[in-house]
Amino acid sequence: MTVDQTATATDPSGGRPVVPTRSSHRPLGSGEIAFVAGFWAHLQSTNAAATLEHCEQWMERLGWLANLDHAADGTTGIERPGWSFSDSEVYKLIEAMSWEFGRSGDPAIDAAIRRLTARVGRAQDSDGYLNTYYGHPQRPPRYSDLETGHELYCAGHLLQAAVARLRTAGPDELVEIARRAADHVCDMFGPDGLQGIGGHPEIELGLVEFGRAVDESRYVEQARLFLDRRGHGRLGEIPFGPAYFQDDVPIRDAATWRGHAVRALYLSAAAVDVATEYDDVDLLAAVQRQWTASVARRTYITGGMGSRHQDESFGEDWELPADRAYCETCAGVASIMVSWRLYLATGDVRYADLIERTSFNIVATSPRSDGRAFFYANPLHQRVAGNAPDEDTVSPRAASSTRAPWFDVSCCPTNVARTLASWHTYAASVGERELTLLQYGSARVETTLGDGRAIGVTVDTTYPRGGTVTVSLDDPPAGALALRLRVPSWADGAVLDEGGRRRAVEPGLAVVDREFTPGEEIRLHLPMSPRFTWPDPRIDAVRGCVAVERGPLVYCLESIDLPDGVELDGIAVDPASQPVLRDHDRVEVQGRVLASGSGDANGDAPWPYQALAGSPDGASAIPLLLHPYHQWAERGPTAMRVWLPTPQPTTPR
Template identity: 30%
Template sequence: MSRSPQAKLHPVPVRAVQLTGGFWAQRQRLTIERSIPTLLTLLEEHGVVDNFRRLGSTTNYVQRRGPLYTDSDLYKWIEGAAWSLASKPDVKLEATIDQLVDVILAAQQPDGYLNTYWVEDRAGQRWQQQTGGHELYCLGHMIQGAIAYYRVTGKRKLLDGSIRFVEYLLRETGPGKQPLLTGHPELELALAELYRTTGDARYLKLSGYLLSGVEQERLKLRPSQLEYMFSGSPFVERTHFEGHAVRALYAATGAADYYLETGDAAYWKTLERLWADLVGGKMFVTGGVGSRASGESFGDSYELPNRQAYTESCAAIAGFLFNQRMLAATGDAKYTDVMERALYNGINSGMSLDGTLYCYRNPLASGGEKIRNPWYDTCCCPPNLQRTFAALGGYFYSTSKDGLWVHFFDNSKLDWKLESGTRIQTETKTGQPWTGDVEIVVSPEKAETFTLYVRIPSWSEKSVIWINGKPAEQKWTPNSYVALRREWKAGDQVRVALDMEPRLLRANPRVPEDYGKVAVQRGPLVYCLEQEDQPGTSVFDAAISMPAALVPEEKAGLLGGITVLHHKGLTFGSKVESAPLYSTKEWTARTPVDLTFVPYYVFHNRGPAHMEVWVPAVAAATVPKNQLAQ
């Protein structure tokens, strides 16, 4: 977005940020060293790579394996592996990617078309099942993987192959030709990125064509299809999020990219309306998205179930990307706040602490069913998580015409340049997300006046900032950026003390499952009760005693090193299971019990167990009438 006309903020390259230790460096290292290599082994074992080999080789391979969209899984893996090279160069991994690129392009048809499913006896069905064929979805991820690899290594073989496919589309499809539909939106944002990479405006125009819905009549789409796919009708006529959550949020991300390049006011008005719909009634406290397993879809506003929540990992990532574009357009911290909520909770939960198990869905309560698995036939989430964690540094900072923006706090070094051209280095040291102390050392190559924008999170109600040991003069509020404008010299120090007091969150009373309950948050992390930490008490019988006192304790040897929260709570007692389902009596929680909360992202890392995020809150050892034990 460095040249996007409507982008107020411009991301820094992934290679410009080094995570130097601590929370996210550990997750990124695990992604690079464990997750990426083991997933490639699984992609090989399940035939995903052979699906390409069989088309480009004279060797007799078995028939194609897996669902029709598996090509995209390999492309996403390549993107994640490419970003990992920006953080940790690896000659062997780069050679592996080069070999895979050759395998992929050997399967490309002479006219530029490339898909391992719609070939041979299915070749005559190309573009005939666009509502579910995933042809353009796979191409979108091919483009994104190719661009990532090109930006990191300068190698453009896969990028050129992607362009050949897009040129095929420009020749053979469009108004007056074969109509196009992204039954699963993804290509829209990939085309915007291809335009940014090549400067060819035809690619952006093609993205606008896909978003325009001009082919609705020719495609003869039903209202239910338009709702589910979140494509096929004019994007600017959308009033709320509906249908398949990942598709809808990818469509919105692509539309935001289109706005950033064109400035079309109708798109911005629609994007703001959709964002308000998302955060006003359709986003979980973990930043997860998608209420219904049926169709992996949004529900109605305030339909936010806990145990039945679908909350696909890919949907949380899609929401993260959507908010990143909205942030770039405005510099408004409310978008960063949503990004942070999703990243630390609903995205971070998607990969296990050992990097080999993944959540497809991330519910907010569990009866002990197995949720983490090493492989899914629909393997979209694992490589999506990998490309997110591998590229993390690129989301931490931005530049604007007047300065540098700090979005998230983690131990890191930035080596980039201000938009004035002045080289700048920063080093951040912090104990986030466990402690609230942050130190940022700012070192421009020469003394220069600019603004350092430091985000004050919504969860930090009492923040303090010092510059070179003196209190900052600027005023600020939670969920905003404090603008520190001055002449900065090498070695200038900014210290931030964030408020880490645990908070109890209450849902809107229109969310029926959470009425009378609270969720616990400390810093950016949402917490949960997991059965292993509550010996002798079912998590579903526990209640928070109000007013609540939550006491942090650092547990270096537990679950990779976490801070737990202890609470003197109450329980409904052991007779709940044997009690009548319905009763006229008032339920009471009288028995004291020691409760231990752990961060939500670590749930089920010790195996399947009962778990819940939203816990009944009771005062004076009683429960309000009709508030029964879960």
């Protein structure tokens, strides 16, 4: 079933990042759904109260905003603060502010957007070109480095910022700036123009969505052109090879995600958009195939993607090291972008499953609880606790043992900010006569079904602390409604309660399709007992290990929770025991002390490879207290592991 939607300049929903011209389910906007309490409402509040201002202050301090003024005033020079993509951080911040304005209507945020927009506008050249790194006095010429120059990437983020502004506040100067920039890109790179592509996909996403937002098919067509050009070795050679920026194989022909993870995922998200606009079933199927293959073999239990530090890339199948997991925060954001578009295109809730997993364990893990420091990489094992972060220092990007206030390459903070500010719009969708709840939190939903009937429901839950989700149909539509509740893939044993009538529901969708009486309550009970989870035996890096999960949350063991003298690498867990929920969402498992741990190097064998297997199964049992992974390092730098070793046989069996 397809809901036709007309692209409009101002979005009556209150703003949504993705508004496909055709989709199986219509996404809700900021005016239709709001989290009122709980996990995500709290993160959104912190984002609004701290992170947005934090990002603006750092960009002002480092001169990334002043770069705009220098471009406007003709005062650029050989030296310029920031990487070639620093403009994009300004645009991502404006996008984040716009979604937040759509959510809260805070006039101070509106003022900040106008302030930033004015500086952006002054930096734009008369022909629409807008970039502070290239094409100015003493700067490299425009489009002189398509491989790594990020001009088109920056333009794409400008367009996404304008989409957010347009849909949450209506047309304004930013939208006009974006229109001129989009026209410039189409003029330069159109069918008769430069036949190049950008090394970092993003322009494609911006062009499609901006084209949808302002109803301009030329922009969508340009995105299609960029996609079709890619995969034919059009970009110049780089040491990492063409797979790094997905120029090795056309996206239609690729079997799996590979190369730089954020690049691969932005490209795939844009491909779903283009496939949707052109009803290109082959292209859609290609991305679905890549999603399936990559989720089965190249994704961490946290939802994290990208195994390698060296080139921030996917590894080979099953190459998922816990200790050197890169799992860039931005790749988590990008994964959610792909999955959301695939859900809208197909209605398959397994995409929403991955969104939930990635949101809780990557996106929510990155920001510190005060919203002023961030993880760039999200490894699943930290061998050595690092140093406490310096609140006043820019960090190299992959320093991962503590969250850092800002990065030399600082893509993650603004990506977290724009995702959190719009996260409620991923929580539900409507069809012709369906309301689907995809993500759970205490929320108010007031929307309109595809057939025009209004509906209002209230969701009440402490999820993911508790597993009961109560949906009150305060204002049900007249006539039958298909109320659909996602049952997560991990939720074996879920129960649906319709006024006392309880029935087991399987992972997938629990559907109640009938007339509802006003005030009627439907309850979904999700099993929230902590559980052990085992890896596929082909994931070499975590063979013989087990993880602990509870609901959508992955857990971890931190060194700070071990008794004195017990080292993190000297313990194992007893897989025959059962993990038990303790207070403050902590989980206890039964462990054993296997070796003296790294603290005592004197006990080491001189050579760590011996004729006897394993280590003695120490007599000392020890309870181990685990925290949700997203709380890692909130109490200071720690050594940490998600995957917990189980005792290995001590003699060959």
